Amino acid sequence: MKLTNVNENNWDELIKHDRVHQKLYTNQEIFAEEMTKIFAMTWVYLAHESEVPNVNDYKTGYLGSRPIIVTRDRHDEFRVLFNRCTHRGATVCRSDRGSAKVFTCPYHGWNFKNNGDLAGVPWPKAYGADFDTSEWGLKQARVESYRGFIFGTLNLNAPSLVDYLGPARELLDQWLDRYDGKKIVVGNAHRMVYKGNWKLTFDNAADGYHVSFSHRSLFETAGRMGEDKDMSYFAESPDYGPMVVQYLGNGHTFIDQRPNYKNIGDFWKQQRPQPGREVYEEIIRERYQDAADGLLDQAIGAQMYLNIFPNLCLIGNQIQVIQPHAVDKTELIWYSTTVEGLPEEINMLRMRTQEDFPAFGEPDDMTNFEECHLGLTIPEVEWVHTGRGLGVSGRQTVDERGVVSGPVTDELHIRNYYQEWKRLMSQPTTKTICENVKGGVSSL
Ligand code: FES
Ligand code: FE
Secondary structure, three states, rough: OOOOOOOHHOOHHHOOOOOEOOOOOOHHHHHHHHHOOOOOOOOOEEEEEHHHOOOEEEEEEEOEEEEEEEEEOOOEEEEEOOOOOOOOOOOOOOOEEEEEEEEOOOOOOOEEEOOOOOEOOOOOHHHHOOOOHHHHOOOOEEEEEOOOOOOEEOOOOOOOHHHHHOHHHHHHHHHHHHHOOEOOOOOOEEEEEEOOHHHHHHHHHHOOOOOOHHHHHOOOHOOOOOOOOOOHHHHHHHHHOOOOEEEEEEEEEEEEOHHHOOOOOOHOOOOOOOOOOOHHHHHHHOOOOOOHHHHHHHOOOOOEEEEEOOEEEEEEEEEEEEEEEEEEEEEEEEEEEEEEOHHHHHHHHHHHHHHHHHHHHHHHHHHHHHHHHHHHHHOOOOOEEEOOOOOOOOEEEEEOOOOOOEEEEOOOHHHHHHHHHHHHOOOOOOOOOOOOOOOOOOOO
């Protein structure tokens, strides 16, 4: 089978009910098309409000492959500005985070307010009467925020963010409501880069099939310290256990491990050993007595794996962002989180979970992503099998919201999100709409 032109919309030839084509992971044209039809037309996660806590704060990042600046402008509204000087194209902001009322382009000094307006240019008398500064402000994307999570899109016709989240919204609420109304604060991040396509991560994010094989060394470490340690249930016939994988619509996927945790204190008790945590536990137990079990449970992850298509994964108590850089180069950014108002020792333990799965587990996954990419570069072997669970009666259910559920090892998440991917990629190319976007948005 030959793919000559990705604009021919021949996606049915590349996405079948039980398999997808290797070109979806390795073809440069398809990647370029994704940056417009997926990473511009859907809501893409860009920043957390706690990363820009004060008026005039900003954070730089990417919307797909476009460099952007997320600002909280002087009217306390969030803006997503293209980090692209309207003079000759240079990025105007070159720091990760900071505070600025004005961004001055380092190249020739054009300066822009943090709402995008062009504030001034050096020696303006050299510009003629038809030079209209209102035409030359920084272009910007549509922005919405839900409970601290800031998303952007270039699609003026996209549904509201809440509608886009759909059933994923309720799960995001559950992830946040573990803390009795206290707010999460996003901290620094582990950043990792692998040589492979971004979808290898999204495939894996709701993959309960690989765990007992890919992360065997973690189980063995935990097993030496006693029974029932974190994730050991993946090795115990997960096809027949209580965990589920779900497809939530609009590309979003979910794994629920919570059925393995029945009582207050279980989350903490089932954690793998982490050197040094005993000291914190002692202090918490002594100081908080009967409340200690509940607090210690809040130190670790929610045992929910919620993946908001295309680039946001809530894993444990971390926020992981999938950042595509090229068809074969992806950055994974694991942000730590703390919670306002929790005891300092609990927040210290939350920070130290960065030393656990991101440090010990994610390298297993990234190795597989790179090895998958290497294998997928063989053009003669065309197909990736995604059919686990298909044609086996009684494994899948669909509820009244359209949420599809099955045993945690099913590949229903991949089959379903690729249908959404196909729908998005089949749409005609839409003209970028950023010039039509005016106002920012306040926190919800
Ligand atoms: Fe920014 Fe010239 S490129 S001022
Ligand atoms: Fe994994």
